[in-house]
Amino acid sequence: MAVLSVSGLSKSFGGVHALSDVSFDVEAGELLAMIGPNGAGKSTCFNCINGQLKPDLGSVRFGEHDLVGRSPRQIWRLGVGRTFQITATFGSMTVAENVQMALISHHRRSRALWPLASSLYMERAHELLSAVGMQDQAERRCNVLAYGDLKQVELAVAMAHEPRLLLMDEPTAGMAPTERIELMELTAGIVRERGISVLFTEHDMDVVFANATRIIVLNRGRMVAEGSPADVRNDSMVQEIYLGAGSTFRAQASALEAADA
Ligand code: ADP
Numbered sequence: 001m002a003v004l005s006v007s008g009l010s011k012s013f014g015g016v017h018a019l020s021d022v023s024f025d026v027e028a029g030e031l032l033a034m035i036g037p038n039g040a041g042k043s044t045c046f047n048c049i050n051g052q053l054k055p056d057l058g059s060v061r062f063g064e065h066d067l068v069g070r071s072p073r074q075i076w077r078l079g080v081g082r083t084f085q086i087t088a089t090f091g092s093m094t095v096a097e098n099v100q101m102a103l104i105s106h107h108r109r110s111r112a113l114w115p116l117a118s119s120l121y122m123e124r125a126h127e128l129l130s131a132v133g134m135q136d137q138a139e140r141r142c143n144v145l146a147y148g149d150l151k152q153v154e155l156a157v158a159m160a161h162e163p164r165l166l167l168m169d170e171p172t173a174g175m176a177p178t179e180r181i182e183l184m185e186l187t188a189g190i191v192r193e194r195g196i197s198v199l200f201t202e203h204d205m206d207v208v209f210a211n212a213t214r215i216i217v218l219n220r221g222r223m224v225a226e227g228s229p230a231d232v233r234n235d236s237m238v239q240e241i242y243l244g245a246g247s248t249f250r251a252q253a254s255a256l257e258a259a260d261a
Pocket residue numbers: 013016017018036037038039040041042043044045
């Protein structure tokens with residue numbers, strides 16, 4: 001069953017066709033990776049889904065709702081969560097307070113309650129922090145955390161909103177390779193457990209092949225391939241695109257094949 005159905009999505013900026021007639025579904029419980037070289041249209045696609053941009057053409061169906069024309073806040077309220085490329089935590093607040101704040105916002109309680117009720121949602125916040133492996137750092141201020149730890153807090157904040165679909169545009173940008181794999185494995189475990197679907201972009205093919213259940217490939221605003229990680233890895237057009245962009249895709253693909261054999 002499709003959680004999200006994108007159909008005929010197009011968006012131009014002046015003469016640049018950032019997205020041309022892109023259609024795909026995100027199925028329940030899947031981790032769908034959207035890959036493609038820089039400028040392929042991935043962020044534009046995410047922004048058309050989350051309401052930051054209005055597509056020129058096409059529809060984005062989420063359950064019974066058409067998301068096109070709704071504000072980012074309305075879309076987020078309907079259950080489309082996202083993590084941010086620039087971390088969106090309050091630096092002077094503690095890790096636990098950031099998650100509590102997200103819970104207060106999710107349950108539409110007034111932030112004015114905050115000074116009176118710092119114990120509000122404490123237990124739930126700690127549950128979420130333990131799910132992302134950050135319970136030990138619950139009382140630290142976010143502005144002293146390592147970057148990778150902040151990403152884990154961000155995931156807990158996103159989960160506080162109980163999304164049905166999570167959009168992650170380059171969630172591991174700026175992280176070391178081992179940290180990237182860990183963050184996506186953590187994400188995969190949490191979303192599987194809760195039955196949440198994920199659409200993510202990622203440059204690191206090791207992370208993509210390790211965690212995606214399915215992959216779609218964009219190039220110059222068009223969808224050029226779609227399939228299982230094995231199919232996409234062996235797709236000659238995909239290898240061409242990545243070679244053309246000067247990437248080590250083919251080397252990575254054959255290394256993975258060797259590892260599988
Ligand atoms: P990706 O995320 O795959 O790297 P983007 O969606 O950011 O690609 O960009 C797709 C194309 O659209 C690029 O050519 C980019 O320069 C252009 N583009 C994206 N956003 C804007 C914008 N706000 N104004 C003008 N051009 C844009």
